[in-house]
Amino acid sequence: MRALLGVPTPIFLLVVYGLCPSMTIGPKEGWQVYSSAQDADGRCICTVVAPEQNLCSRDAKSRQLRQLLEKVQNMSQSIEVLNLRTQRDFQYVMKMENQMKGLRTKFRQIEEDRKTIMARNFKELKDRMDELQPLIPVLEQYKTDTKLISQFKEEIRNLSAVLTGIQDELGAYDYDELYHRVMSLETRLRSCMSKLTCGKLMKITGPVTIKTSGTRFGAWMTDPMASPRNNRVWYMDTYTNSKVVREYKSMADFVSGQESRTYYLPFKWAGTNHVVYNGSLYYNKEQSNIVVRYSFETGRVLAQRALEYAGFHNVYPYTWGGFSDIDLMADEMGLWAVYATNQNAGNVVISRLEPDTLEPLSTWNTEYSKRNAGESFMICGTLYVTNSHLTGAKVYYSYDTKTSTYEYVDIPFHNPYFHISMLDYNARERALYAWNNGHQVIFNVTLYHVIKTEDDS
Structure with a gap:
């Protein structure tokens, strides 16, 4: 992951440990892998706990x-x-x-x-x-x-x-044979690392405060589908009665306040749960259950669609209110909408959306009350829900869309400014972006992976 306040060369650190007492793995079993977006110095980390092998030493x-x-x-x-x-x-x-x-x-x-x-x-x-x-x-x-x-x-x-x-x-x-063997091992390592795109949330650390600006409520984000050289930041202050989106070319420009462009949306937004995905802004049109797709490149609305039966305008918001009825988010699996309906008794509904047309591709009804949720975010097709937006909040509930199963979890995280009104996962950065009482902060996440490998003996 890049350092947050500049654009240095990304660093990826691979650490291989031996067996630990709490985890017994046979020599022919798979690797246990923990990956983390960044360490305290801003370096990207992947920690692999691998089976013990006969070492060359x-x-x-x-x-x-x-x-x-x-x-x-x-x-x-x-x-x-x-x-x-x-x-x-x-x-x-x-x-x-x-x-x-x-x-x-x-x-x-x-x-x-x-x-x-x-x-x-x-x-x-x-x-x-x-x-x-x-x-x-x-x-x-x-x-x-x-x-x-x-x-x-x-x-x-x-x-x-x-x-x-x-x-x-x-x-x-x-x-030449030895050289090819080394190249083959490098290729296999890269293949292994490519499998680390998804995992189960284990820990949230941080946050790092990037900037202090705006009102108590708002949203800020980067595009998880953008190329590594595209580090634009978008900034949307307040949760209602606004159409202004500010763009910054980089995180450093965002911190210094060097705005590169201003967009004026055709419709005002509701809430703070917007997302930028593959060059378009997706947001909830004010006083409606309509999702709007707006292209930054053309400056036009490319699509809009109503989420059937979705509550809006503080009918089923998160605990802090703010017209946060419809939460749009993206992860490794694509674009999602999280909301609630009368048909599901006000409980959370998850819909995976087609990014171009906004048509729901699949929908899951959970049993977790939307009004009791502080915030939520998707990682690898799993919805994670916090129990509060205030101090002491933790990730309390998760729903896996791949298996249509849920579980109660206990993953605490630090809420330094006492009020979170936006919390979204960025798959490219492997981090959580948050708006914390007028502070723009980033949390680091640690994911758990299980990778099956063949016996190389």
Whole structure:
């Protein structure tokens, strides 16, 4: 996921762990995968808990190579010590050479005048000879170093022989074949990652406050179907009596307030539950159960359709009111409408819509009261409903449209500004966009995946 306040290169981090005590997986079973939109530094994360395999580090040849590496490192350290000592002793020997030159001069003087200065010169000669005594152990040390160097030469010959043997054994593997195997593994990894598009909601973290602006109620969003280079942000302040949509070229422009374009819709909207999907804005027309599709490219309404029996104008809103009867949203599976009807006793109804014509493709009736819901959002075809819009809210209920089953869940999340009037999932960003009491914030989501893989042994 991109960093929220700029457009740096996306980073995708794959972390592979061993088995944990709470999860026992046989070596031929599938991977357990947790993916998360971003970490604290804004990096995209996919965490994979994989079955334990025979690692290459346990191979006999790998151990042998490590032992050889340790020998080479030890030899390198010894040679380094020898080099330092040689440099030090060379200075010492140079000093001794100068002293021996002085001795030669003294011997000549003694020969020329043995009688007059014999006693004094012999004493001075003795002192000079005493100064040469420390040179003897230095020269002896060089004998030892010579032996050490001979040992190094022998070790290097042995290492070369061993490495040659290993190379001969590895010669059976063609380098092109190894390259193709690496490429095949990379392709399989990418294929595995492509399966991480959907999962079950496990955790909501954050939020990160992007900006503080507007009234207490509103909506802001990006297009989950846009290309990675298209990072436009749309901003719709208040929940009624407005037609103005503001566009920003990037998240950074949105934060700095550099508006790029303003759109004036043909109809006012109701509520805050709008969505931008594949270049069009979908919203609930004020005082009606009509869904409008508006094209940003053409500036025209491309389609509008009434949701049959859907309540509107605060008949079946979320707990905070605000004409939030009809909630339009998008996920990995497509475009959705969440609302309530008298026929379903005011409980939540889910309809998957055809994006071009707004025709309902499938509809599910749940048993969760729309008026008791704080907000809701879709992830991978599952509707998640919060129990409140205030502090202490949590995801309390989920309905899976793939199996037409529901369950009560307990996924808390932080509501720092005490009042949420818009909460929508963005499949491209793998995050929840929220309008929190005049603050535009983003929550991170963690999804749980089960991926079945074949035994590669």
